[in-house]
Amino acid sequence: MPLSLHAAFVPSALQMLGTAHHLLNKTQDWCASKGCDEETILAARLIEDMLPFTYQIKSVAEHSAGAIAAVRKGLATPDLNPPPATFDALRDKLAGAKEALESIDEDEMEGWVGRDMRFEFKETRLAFSAENFLLSFAQPNLYFHASAAYAIARSQGVPIGKMDFLGRVRGERA
Known part of the structure; x- marks a missing residue:
């Protein structure tokens, strides 16, 4: 069975959103203790x-849920x-980005395959095609900004x- 666009993007984006949230908590706790x-x-x-650091965390949200919103519009522009x-x-x-990603319908995303969109x-x-935007532009940016925040x-x-960076990995069921 081929991998859906949803399966290729959303679970990993949610994982990195979790990583960013965890980094915020660890950083704030460390700061308070010191x-x-x-x-x-x-x-x-x-x-x-x-x-x-603040920009890096913001960008994790922008390159996850923000990328989904951009595909819906057919146009991605940076949030300045x-x-x-x-x-x-x-x-x-x-949290807003996580909520948006958790609510995305797999069928809607599959309908985007082959759709034209652009970055300006x-x-x-x-x-880009929608899938190439998500997988070759948004997803690498998502990992870059999560890594920079780390x-x-x-x-x-x-x-x-x-x-702490990997977050919740999706292992195979026993």
Whole structure:
């Protein structure tokens, strides 16, 4: 049986949303235990020209549920609004994305296969099929931003490891 578009995208997106939520909790708990300033860790970056932790978490939501919304419209454009500025607001952003993904109908997604859509930002215009947008653009971006958030938290001293990034894996049934 071939893998559906839903099966190829949604479970992994939900897994990374869970990872981002877990990273937020671990980072906030660590910050509280160390007495650090939350604004400082939320604004932390790996390097000066890279966007901060808050942006990375926001982008996990944008490249999951935001990608689904873009396919529905046939057009993806970056959300240029500032990221949520608190742990709670970031959790709300992730919760909204999770709710949107959990409500997506598999049949609706299968109806998108072969549908034209495009990405536009400034001078960049990229044409995609819906499935190629989700699997070759949104999904890699989703993993990139989850990984960047992990790396920022780790670089600040948050005691996290590989299993914190992987989140809930989908093992085979015994």
